[in-house]
Amino acid sequence: MCINFKANFLFYLVRSRSLMVVYADLHQQIVLFLCDRVTVLFCPAVNQGPIVQFKLSDIGEGIMEVTVKEWYVKEGDKVSQFDSICEVQSDKASVTITSRYDGVIKKLYYDADATAFVGKPLVDIETESGSEVIQEEDVVETPAMAREEHTHQEIKGHKTQATPAVRRLAMENNIKLSEVVGTGRDGRILKEDILNFLAKQTGAILPPTPFQEIQTPPPAPAAAPAAAKPVSTKVAVKPPPATPKPVFTGKDVTEPLKGFQKAMVKTMTVALKIPHFGYCDEVDLSRLVALRSELKPLTESRGVRLSYMPFFIKAASLSLHHFPILNASVDEGCQNITYKASHNIGLAMDTSQGLLVPNVKNVQLLSVFEIALELNRLQVLGASGQLGTADLMGGTFTLSNIGSIGGTYAKPVILPPEVAIGALGKIQVLPRFDAAGQVVRAHIMKVSWSADHRIIDGATMCRFSNLWREYLENPASMVLDLK
Template identity: 75%
Template sequence: MAVVTLLRTWSRIAGRLVSKSLQGQIVQFKLSDIGEGIREVTIKEWYVKEGDTVSQFDSICEVQSDKASVTITSRYDGVIKKLHYNLDDIAYVGKPLVDIETGALKDSEEDVVETPAVSHSEHTHQEIKGQKTLATPAVRRLAMENNIKLSEVVGSGKDGRILKEDILNYLEKQTGAILPPSPKAEIMPSPPKPKDRTIPIPISKPPVFTGKDRTEPIKGFQKAMVKTMSAALKIPHFGYCDEVDLAELVKLREELQPIAFARGVKLTFMPFFLKATSLGLLQFPILNASVDENCQNITYKSSHNIGIAMDTEKGLIVPNVKNVQICSIFEIAAELNRLQKLGSAGQLNATDLTGGTFTLSNIGSIGGTYTKPVILPPEVAVGGLGTIKALPRFNQKGEVYKAQIMNVSWSGDHRIIDGATMSHFSNLWKSYLENPGLMLLDLK
């Protein structure tokens, strides 16, 4: 079950809870099932400490699974009595996160309950006495650190959303303190030139190296890569490489960039690569399929959910653009912009990272020319794109001209994909990019 669906389920349950007086009762707060088969997460940040007072929907901590970042929120008004984990510890689904001393338990059936999970990329909502308070986890944490109740703050954002400025203005009114302005860079005078003096000759000493090795557990996205690559090792890979002349596509993109910019979209070459891939998959659907563990059945996927490998500070992640087969170039570009922004901030949710049916790895964005891409199970094919280089080539008249060459490398599951099929697909994909006008003929 996806994170968003789980949040909605908890919201419905919370609406039916019956109050029960348990003055001074210690409640163990469990880590709930956040879906996608995730059984353990890493504690990345605590928003509370022992002795802190929390209200319903206040942020408790941020956890990192091998798929997404998730913020855990409180379901009680009470006092934090114990944190069961330290930073970077592994927490397990169904085990206690914190102990809370609460005056009124919100569930009439059990004393030990699980905490709802909220996607880190979404805004948190708070229901207090029939009023909805909207604020991000960062704003809630700022309010909590200054003992400010969000219900007493008037939000100036859209739909009454409470912003950081609203918290600071409220704090200023309550304390009478004037917040200091942001420091500005000062122009420092250049230091005086040293006077002529004798330069001492240092005594030569043998260098001493004091560094020590360190061992760290594999976790987060790295742990996900271990699982995926171990499964990929069982697949017999078939490789196929070719080069593509993108001269015409380079011209077309230059013409369309101002239009895309006016629409607020950054237009790269990748949307064209994805659309050409989708058109090719319509002709060769076996490349957009999956096989069961024993390779007895093939499932042909109706949606073209094409993944894009991204290199982030937290490791390699592969979000996917959903239903490329019904999207325009501009719609694909806009969705890529969204995924790249969230990916850089580490805020991609589980929906963005799951459900892929085919993958493209753009190693050329880093500078590579050739690669041997590895298939991501349960997919059966993957493409690796190299950097675009201006190189000399011959035309049909034997004349040398300036070409924009990109190398592409395909890998297919050789149990169900033969070399001829991969070659035909690659040739079709290549024709769309070398003559981008052909894509208009086949667009649905």
């Protein structure tokens, strides 16, 4: 006896001690044979959705190709919205690509270290049934979908503003999507946009990065106050990946320039067309060393490591107020000069990916503590290779702390379209004469400046350096000019 069912179930037949499974045929019909002493058990079938070609979206700055540095998923892995899929690197920044869908990875289009192109498929994702598919993606129709009797209603004439997860997040926090400015492609609202909007409404400060973890040791017992020590915190930094040791093969190896190496070729080729003016000086940091030692326990109690760089950066910003031409840019033909309103001061970093120059935005509005907090964030991201385009773009003035590696003097190269850069040497304890003519121990740092000599003359560079040095040699004087 044979019975046909139009159903969306899988039937399990149990007869005697054997287990038999009867599957649906290609026409979604269930063929069921009835026999003596048969027990019929059934369970819902997995309702698979469409396969979506997840394309590499435009990541801005005119970037058309990237290098796939690392895959976080493999074929067959289940992913949810906002799960990391891979990390790609352009000639300007590293970007983590996240999933827009809940589903299963069906295909990876590139191997690690391969070149991927904007607008081309990156992965295929088999989405879960009932999940919304973003309009701009191409859906790969499967035979099972073509034979399915019911059809899915398509949304026409309306461009999706956000994924279902983003809408759900907005709804849970009573946020109207119409009030949120989307930063995604074509104005799409991202999860980060919702979180930033929520932070502005509540006054909360979002954590800068998941890698930055504040660890506070328990306080000392009350019975032993004399042995109590100041509470300190540590910032757990994800260490950079180990650099593989070169293998000697006895053969020449040729490989293409990629990522940041390729960007450096372009930048330095343009930079060396600029006539550089160099100026060097030394700064006595003895008072600053004492001030930092006094403030360091306080900042550590707030979870921030205080180095000398926040003072160097703040002093540079205060000096730029008096010499705005050093915080400017010129057009390609050097016919017009633009004075920048913001002091976005960059810090050259030596990372596993090469030389990167993220910048602290709007230094003129920040305190020394706030600068230190932002530097900690950038250093954590730099160490883990997670610096984004926003962190690397928009700089107006740069400092290079070459002294953290070694050396005293340098000849820094200007980063176009900026017009000035400073290189800071290591701090040395050297003998110097005080005002009474006595030999004293002094903490001395050498500084080397480079300026675009087309618009900046030597006298301007010298006066700027003198003011910057005055702020650092007498750090209390910075208080008078803080706003």
